[in-house]
Amino acid sequence: MGLLALGTYWLARNTPTFLGGSDTQRPVTHDPDYFMRGFQVRTFDVNGRLKTEVYGTEARHYPDTDTMEIDQPRIRSYDERGAVTVATANRGLSNADASEVQLMGNAVVVREPVPGTTIPRMEFRGEFLHAYMNTERVKSHKPVTLIRGNDVFTADQMDYDNLDRVMQLGGRVRGRLVPDRAKP
Template identity: 50%
Template sequence: MGAGRRLRQGWDRLTIYLPMLLMLLLALGTYWLMRSAPLFATPRAEKEVRRDPDYEMKRFSVKTFDQEGRLKSEIYGDQAWHYPHNDVLEISGVQMRNYNIERGYFTLATATRAITTSQAKEVELIGNAHVLRPAVVDKQGRALPRVSFRGEYLHAFLDEERVFSNQPVELIHGESHIEAQNLNFSNYDQVIELRGRVRGTLLPRGPVSDIQVLPSTASE
């Protein structure tokens, strides 16, 4: 009887602590799962975006074509670096041609250095920058005058045929010659906005159909 009573007392004590033991085992098991499962693992720091060039080209040329296989643009350069984090192409000794296939003419852009995207729809020209559209008769039979821009900085939107500069620039439009501190030119709208100190010669019957000078400090 003594042995049986001691066994029952031991069992009773064990049943008192059993819930606590089960909770402890459950907590240990949960902790082990959290440490083992990737879902609950300590998140790793995101990989830093690569900001150095992923490739480099020397003495290269790149051509793009439209869906019908017609030449749309050409880029030549002495050296180029592509930056993947913003898809920017930096080119030294650059020469670019953009073809207006519908109207039948091209625009030429050259500079010491250029910054553009892989699609080359717009380009920043830095150092001895020049944008030129030669005089031409387009496919509609209209005579288009020569348009030339020169400066240390030109921002050209090639598809829109627009040129912007916040630095001094020289413009030749047909027989007209203008120098300004800031310029915004749209070939489609045939509008030239000139800001700051402006000087030059505008022919009254020249090809410039609309000139906006802001402020009005132009002198001929």
């Protein structure tokens, strides 16, 4: 009798319980819930205009933070004037709508010249760049290089706001300004 009771106890302890569907919730962990390989994702605004294109070799989505980790990201963002910003890196970490992207390893953000204006091409380079696509900002707490037309600046940290046309460079800052030779 005792052996039968012990066997029943062991069986009851090791048998999984089924509570029925949606009443149970798994604890949220930082494990990817899906991944993509060789992908391209496009987002559009409410009028159907292309807003952002994200390409990558592989991406992993993490549901606990609703972030996407991307290998070899290439992000193209279009503003309402049609200006194009391209961001690339070895690795990227994006929020759900790709409006905020942290670029790590050989990070480059290029803002092409705005059509119909005198605003030159701008390029940001560094090991880490934090790009805010909707507000047109680029920040970094690590050394960066900025190339604007023929001018080149380097700094230990940077905060650039394209809408206000304000750049704050910090730490050791160096610059080389090249005069425009087209004007007499």
